[in-house]
Amino acid sequence: MAKQIVEMLVETATLELPDVKTIHLKWPEGYEADFKTGQFITLYWPHKQKYKRAYSLSSCALDRGFFDVTVKRDGKMGTSIVDWCEAGDKLFVIPPVGKFLPAFEPPGKHLICIAGGSGVTPFRGFVREATRRNLDTRITVLYTVRSTKDIIFNDEFRQLEKENPRFKFEVTCTRLAPEDPWTGRRGRITADWVKTFIGDAANTVFYACGTNELVAATEHLVLEELKLAKEQMRTEKWG
Amino acid sequence: MSTQIPADLKYAKSHEWSRIAGDTATVGITDHAQHELTDVVFVELPALGRQVKAGEACAVVESVKTASDIYAPLSGEVIELNKAVADNPSLVNTEPYVGGWFFKLKLAAPAEAGQLLSVDQYRQQIGG
Numbered sequence: 001m002a003k004q005i006v007e008m009l010v011e012t013a014t015l016e017l018p019d020v021k022t023i024h025l026k027w028p029e030g031y032e033a034d035f036k037t038g039q040f041i042t043l044y045w046p047h048k049q050k051y052k053r054a055y056s057l058s059s060c061a062l063d064r065g066f067f068d069v070t071v072k073r074d075g076k077m078g079t080s081i082v083d084w085c086e087a088g089d090k091l092f093v094i095p096p097v098g099k100f101l102p103a104f105e106p107p108g109k110h111l112i113c114i115a116g117g118s119g120v121t122p123f124r125g126f127v128r129e130a131t132r133r134n135l136d137t138r139i140t141v142l143y144t145v146r147s148t149k150d151i152i153f154n155d156e157f158r159q160l161e162k163e164n165p166r167f168k169f170e171v172t173c174t175r176l177a178p179e180d181p182w183t184g185r186r187g188r189i190t191a192d193w194v195k196t197f198i199g200d201a202a203n204t205v206f207y208a209c210g211t212n213e214l215v216a217a218t219e220h221l222v223l224e225e226l227k228l229a230k231e232q233m234r235t236e237k238w239g
Numbered sequence: 240m241s242t243q244i245p246a247d248l249k250y251a252k253s254h255e256w257s258r259i260a261g262d263t264a265t266v267g268i269t270d271h272a273q274h275e276l277t278d279v280v281f282v283e284l285p286a287l288g289r290q291v292k293a294g295e296a297c298a299v300v301e302s303v304k305t306a307s308d309i310y311a312p313l314s315g316e317v318i319e320l321n322k323a324v325a326d327n328p329s330l331v332n333t334e335p336y337v338g339g340w341f342f343k344l345k346l347a348a349p350a351e352a353g354q355l356l357s358v359d360q361y362r363q364q365i366g367g
Binding site for chain 1: 278299301304305
């Protein structure tokens with residue numbers, strides 16, 4: 001069936017950080033979407049139909065009746081959404097597509113999800129679905145941010161960690177002042193750090209979502225250093 | 240799919256190309272860059288007459304996935320803009336080296352071109 005473009009109401013608009021906003025797009029009555037966790041939707045404003053931007057869903061396929069996307073203030077669309085978008089606005093939505101999908105089948109996999117900045121947004125969907133379905137899939141999110149003020153969904157990920165013993169949320173900060181009280185890891189994501197989370201490499205699937213540099217570094221680690229198969233690596237550049 | 244890297248151009252590490260003719264350079268972004276960006280939906284060009292220095296951010300290109308600065312590969316004055324690419328940003332994807340050029344510079348220091356990458360150096364950089 002052809003993907004139907006629909007106009008959706010922004011039901012809520014929530015500022016997650018000063019430069020990051022989640023918009024909750026309500027499906028119109030009678031609308032049903034056949035989609036998977038990890039896919040992205042494409043948005044455009046009714047008055048600017050040629051200008052479109054794609055955003056990964058930060059909600060999951062079990063969330064029915066709405067799509068959530070979490071948008072960084074970047075470019076014309078990111079700026080207009082973060083600065084201006086509010087409940088009651090309408091946006092056109094091209095339904096979800098994409099292959100950045102969690103490997104929940106066959107069961108028992110370990111998903112190591114490497115994210116930078118707003119690249120963490122699709123992984124909220126991964127963890128939500130795995131937790132609600134009580135899957136035996138292990139998920140480890142390795143998240144690089146500049147400072148503790150830049151962690152998106154910190155409260156929700158910490159809560160999901162409590163609910164789901166197979167989920168770990170590990171943050172590393174790259175630009176904290178030395179006197180900052182943060183007791184977690186500092187510095188960039190390194191191959192050695194990632195390796196500490198790998199148990200059974202053959203049963204692990206790696207995901208990378210973020211800048212081209214972050215994705216390339218992860219690909220290098222998985223394909224060149226660990227010599228794993230391409231099928232064990234899934235990437236989304238600036239999801 | 241193989242990436243086009245025309246032999247008659249010079250390249251910046253930040254993926255801009257320059258077609259130099261006398262003291263003028265036409266500037267755009269490479270086939271590799273447009274491929275990485277995916278579908279380009281917006282191009283913001285510098286002001287006509289602006290003086291730019293090599294390495295200075297002077298334009299913006301946005302694709303469906305991301306927004307990126309475009310850097311002047313050489314120093315000089317912006318003397319011509321490609322209005323067609325501002326009106327139809329998809330030219331960056333379909334004709335990166337022809338209809339998808341961004342602006343022309345009157346070069347302030349033509350010798351700077353020696354700092355840019357050759358075809359082989361750029362191919363090596365992008366792993367082609």
